[in-house]
Amino acid sequence: MEKLLVFVETKGDEPRKATLELLSETRKLSEAGSFAVTAVGLGKISERAIQKTLGYADSFVRITDALLDDYTPEGYSEALAAYARQEGVLLILGAATQTARDFLPRTAVLLKAGIASDVTAIGWADDPMTFVRPMYGGRVPARCTFAGYPAVVSVRPNSYAVAPEGERRGEYAEWRAGVSPDRIKTRVLRVEVESKGKIDLMEADSIVTGGRGMKGAENFALLEELAAGLGGAVGATRSVVDAKWRDQDDQVGKSGKTVSPKLYIAAGLSGAIHHVMGMDTSGVILAINKDPNAIIFNYANYGIVGDVMEIVPAMTAELKKRTGR
Amino acid sequence: MADDKLDAVIVGGGLAGLAAAYCLADAGRQVLLLERGDEPGSKNVTGGRIYLAPIRPLLPGLFDDAPFERHVVKEALTMVDGRNTTTLSYVQDRWRHAPYMSYTVLRLRFDQWFSARAMEKGAFVVPRRRADDLLWEDGKVAGVRAGGEEIPAHAVIAADGALSFMAEKAHLRQPLVPSRHAVAVKEVYGLDSGAIEERFGLDPGEGAAHLFMGSITKGRFGGGFLYTNKDSLSVGLVLGMDALMQGSEQFDVPSLMEEFESLPEIARYIKGAELKEYSAHIITEAGVGGLSRLFTDGMVVAGDAAGFALNMGVTVRGMEFAVASGVIAARVIDEALKKNDFSAQFLSLYEKRLRESFVIKDMETFRHTADVLSNPRLFTVYPACISSLLDAVFTVGEGPRKGLYRSAMDAAKKHAGPWSAFKDFLSLRKI
Amino acid sequence: MTIVVLAKQVPDPEALVEVRSGGKELEIEQKFATNLFDEFAIEEALRIREKHGGKVTVITLGGPKATELLRTALAMGADDVLFLEDPAFLEGDGYATALTLSKAIARQGADLVLCGRQAIDDDRGEVGPMVAEFLGLPHVGAVLKLDIGDGAARAERAVEGGREVVEVTLPAVITAAKGLNEPRVPQVIGVMKAMRAQIPRVSPADLGLAPSDIGKAGSKLKIERYFTRQKRAAVKFIEGTPEEQAAEAIRILAEVERVI
Secondary structure, three states: OEEEEEEOOEEOOEEOHHHHHHHHHHHHHHHOOOEEEEEEEEOOOOHHHHHHHHOOOOEEEEEEOHHHOOOOHHHHHHHHHHHHHHHOOOEEEEEOOHHHHHHHHHHHHHOOOEEEEEEOEEEOOOOOOEEEEEEOOOOEEEEEEEOOOOEEEEEOOOOOOOOOOOOOOOEEEEEEOOOOHHHOOEEEEEEEEOOOOOOOOOOOOEEEEEOHHHOOHHHHHHHHHHHHHHOOEEEEOHHHHHOOOOOHHHEEOOOOEOOOOOEEEEEOOOOOHHHHOOOOOOOEEEEEEOOOOOHHHHOOOEEEEOOHHHHHHHHHHHHHHHHOO | OOOOOEEEEEEOOOHHHHHHHHHHHHOOOOEEEEOOOOOOOOOOOOOOEEEOOOOOOOOOOHHHHOOOOOEEEEEEEEEEEOOEEEEEEEEOHHHHOOOOOEEEOOHHHHHHHHHHHHHHOOOEEEOOOOEEEEEEEOOEEEEEEEOOEEEEEEEEEEOOOOOOHHHHHOOOOOOOOHHHEEEEEEEEEEOOHHHHHHHHOOOOOEEEEEEEEEHHHOOOOEEEEEEEOOOEEEEEEEEEHHHHHOOOHHHOHHHHHHHHHHOHHHHHHHOOOEEEEEEEEEEEOOHHHHOOOOEEOOEEEOHHHHOOOEEOOOOEEOHHHHHHHHHHHHHHHHHHHHHOOOOHHHHHHHHHHHHHOHHHHHHHHOOOHHHHHOOHHHOOHHHHHHHHHHHHHHOOOOOOOOOHHHHHHHHHHHHOOHHHHHHHHHHHHHO | OEEEEEOOEEEOOOOOEEEEHHHOEEEEOOOEEEOHHHHHHHHHHHHHHHHHOOEEEEEEEOOOOHHHHHHHHHHHOOOEEEEEOOHHHOOOOHHHHHHHHHHHHHHHOOOEEEEEOOOOOOOOOOHHHHHHHHHOOOEEEEEEEEEEOOOEEEEEEEEOOEEEEEEEEOOEEEEEOOOOOOOOOOOHHHHHHHHHOOOOEEOOHHHOOOHHHOOOOOOOEEEEEEOOOOOOOOOEEOOOOHHHHHHHHHHHHHHHOOOO
16 A cells, blocks of 8 residues: 655644644545555654544654754754655645745655645546646646656645544654764744744635735724634734735735635725735635725625724624624 | 036937937037936827938938837828717828838837937936936026935936926926817727738738817817827827816716727727736926927927927827927037037027928927817817718608708708808918 | 755746646646745845856756746856756656656766755655765754865754855855845846757667656656645634634633633
8 A cells, every 4th residue: 555644733732723634634535545644743742742643644753853852944854854765655744834835845856756835636546546736826827747756746724624623643762863964954043933823824724814905004903803702813914014004924915825725704904815815715805995996896706895893893793693702 | 528527418318308319419519418207208298100201301311210109191080979970081102112102100119219229329317317407507407406415517408298307407498378288188009900900901011190179178178099009009188288177077077088999980999809008197288378488598399398399189299309300400409519619599400400490390380270270160060060961861761852052051050150150161271 | 166056946936736637636827936945045046156156057957947047047157057957857756756866966076066955846855965964064054154175064054943054065055045135137138049059959869768667657756646635714803802803712722722
């Protein structure tokens, strides 16, 4: 049976939601007997994360090496490539997070393998296997195949659903990587964390984004309340980031992040193409704008012509009534 | 010139600017052309058709391999009275043979070609740059400023179109007066060349130019046009700007265009064609009375920026005026460079040469055209009158018929007072 | 310092892209621009040279119009350019393209390689890290701030909920994120000089590459077909007073769409 390797990324004590989405998908294949799935972690992983992951994979291998305690693209890629080579895996998969997109391409080169980045759908049963990835700012999905294997794939968050955790399926094992010290040439000097517990835009199920129609940085508090009620994140348009009301990290759009949440609420933004390209694949889009001719309404499922300052708090209140949140 | 200054900076990459750039580069001058669009031609709109005879002698041989569309062999004029139309169509056999009198043209294609020719000669054509201001030295124009960068030059040619900012900055231009300008809207429809030839009764390579006037502009100054290109049709409307500004509901340009295109005559031509382009532009129609001042120390004004365009009602000429004024400007600047004299006095030679050429001569001849053409009766009464007359002549109904003279008199009385008709007739002598 | 910048000419972000021939081909409006993220890379290279001295070479692999990108780089102040012009280089996946570019870089040597974090047409973000691996160099991706020191560089990048400062030894590959700098607008005088410049080219043979190594032929990931995105149905407006609209919106999202 062919082997699949799924790179497990953690956030604090937990495996990342995007990793669990991917493992939920690969678990189906394992249950069908199509592939053997091994979850792979690098460096320090918490016990809790390991246990949780074992509810989704046939086995969890933690690749250990002192040099892997801190993430470096050169360290992670060498270790993962070495393990993949030893196991003779068919595919190495990972959620297309910033980290994975940073080191998986190097892994591919080490394995002389092809890579498909930010894939949104996989045709496992196709022969050869097919991978769909978005091009041209998401306007043109392209279906691709590999000329040979092994191959590396990163999967866009929110492409699959997280299934309920199953019973512990498999074994935990460790594997010593022999990472060469002179390969490691980067060193993290310091990390400045601004906001803990902020939900990552790429993984959020709901996003509320504000544009210039919010009329000021202080009014984003209204969006944050709504987002909190939804259990989601707050995004920003380019003009709002340029005006320094919000961080570059929060920017949704061509030169910011591309997101695909289940629910996208566009509040007080016009819908310029460079923004739309970053959220067009969202599940349901609700737009709120004073101008009935705003372009954003061309891209939304539902629209409210009105004042965001009135509508948003009213929605938050309504949500509280329903869910008690 | 061995110093830092460029020989000339040309503002605007339309036909006047490109012609000037070509000529100056050909004369060995270091010339820079600044065009604010993505490329020359991207911001230019024409109906349109260019008359070659006046400009071939100015640039011999150059136009032999120009990407023209079709040479026009058929001229048509339609007077529109609601859904009734009267069309006069003329084919002159001479026009069928080289050298061709006029060609239909698509600006993006043509201007790009012209720009490439100018660059081959050594001109620097720089797109995506807007000249925002002039540079001054001792009260004389000494270059331009573009995006914060100063570009000194011995001479500036302002060829930046009907709303020339450069001419304004040099106080040469009169501010925008609506009655002197018109708005043109145009659509280009893709249509197979065989279908075009079929629909317009043309041989391969031949073209037709068709003008429309009457109720399509709801009694105000303006008209419609349709030109055949190689594999597309240019269709559009021209509307006097003050007519638009006095606007009531009916002067909504898109609806007028829609109505115009729904006329069976037009609809039939564009049936099955694919809309490829939509554009709008301001054109100057004031004639010689509305010309800007054409020169000052260190600068001359050419093309639409100077107001060189001529609406004759049945034809509109602008392109060859632009080319000619660009060539003449270039030659005068070349001579100024030889003499190192860029004073207004020397550059007055530019106006003198223009007056000796068809550019101002034709504008003088047709000086009163705009006035005559803004007579509202031309767009309402006379088309209706002609329509009534021809209706009486051609329609055979149930009852007995009137004599032709009788029919004519009845039509005239119905639509036009005899006295105003006589006055109008007299005024035609002016055009 | 020898600085090499990898820059790509891409279709203008607003250019029309249409799927044709049943998904086999793309028809792309022929309007081009320098990839946004590569503009930051070019600008950063020039700033580093201004501060530390050295030479900036800009390399591009692209179609015939890519000379415009190189002339703009020269107009901005680059010392040298190099054009990988052969059509056989084109349409490569990340692997083939990175392999090709790494050979071009190795041929002339570099203390620092800069490129954008990803190209806005292919949206892959692979070439930067892969070039680094092919050259056996470290890399730092999506950099917001870069300081060059003695034999090492300090790079700041965004990480979840904050910023990370990384030190990397040189030579290294750095990929640029938005916010790294404000690219300069080349002066017209620079543009005029660049219009006259000679653009050197290299062929696959110059790089020691066989046709099977490069472009489409050398790709490990093949594009089978393209799809047209399904358009969303027309928007449904929610009417009423603000309170009514808000309540209805929540109801729809919870009960009809089930996304809450």
